[in-house]
Amino acid sequence: MASNDTTYRKVDNMKLIARTALTTLVAGATVLLLTPAAFAVDEEAAKQLARQNNCFKCHSVSKDKDGPAYHKVAEKMKGKADAEETLIHHITSGEKAKFPDGHEEDHKIVKTDPPHDMAQIKNLVQWILAQ
Numbered sequence: 001m002a003s004n005d006t007t008y009r010k011v012d013n014m015k016l017i018a019r020t021a022l023t024t025l026v027a028g029a030t031v032l033l034l035t036p037a038a039f040a041v042d043e044e045a046a047k048q049l050a051r052q053n054n055c056f057k058c059h060s061v062s063k064d065k066d067g068p069a070y071h072k073v074a075e076k077m078k079g080k081a082d083a084e085e086t087l088i089h090h091i092t093s094g095e096k097a098k099f100p101d102g103h104e105e106d107h108k109i110v111k112t113d114p115p116h117d118m119a120q121i122k123n124l125v126q127w128i129l130a131q
């Protein structure tokens with residue numbers, strides 16, 4: 001009797017493991033399928049918006065200027081669930097930015113045409129995160 005109990009429990013465990021594995025697999029496949037469509041970055045549009053806003057005066061992709069290199073920002077944000085949200089806030093809120101010489105001033109607020117176009121702002125942030 002006792003051995004039967006153990007057998008049942010084992011079968012139950014196997015089922016649970018199989019179900020968990022399947023769920024993980026399906027979730028993973030869904031992410032893979034959705035990711036390219038959801039994050040198709042328009043690189044030219046992103047750079048153009050950055051140029052129009054003089055972002056490159058203080059930032060470059062690979063070298064630190066007054067502001068950190070976008071590559072460094074992307075590295076820092078890697079794997080963070082709130083990366084996009086954090087950077088959107090950073091370039092839309094005018095929060096304080098610390099310069100290398102120690103002084104602080106309000107960070108530039110990105111301007112779009114039409115104003116406050118979230119799609120353009122998101123595209124720029126996604127491009128930065130891809131550097």
Ligand code: HEC
Pocket residue numbers: 050053054055056057058059066067068073086087090091096097098099100107108109110111124128
């Ligand atoms: C006058 C110089 C200047 C301009 C112009 C400027 N930035 Fe920055 N930016 C900075 C500085 C300085 C920091 C560092 C802020 C800090 O660490 O406190 C920074 C930080 C950032 C970060 C990193 C934020 C983080 O949380 O790590 C991003 C992304 C960024 N800027 C994007 C932009 C974009 C996009 C533009 C154009 C719309 C822009 N910046 C224009 C100076 C500038």
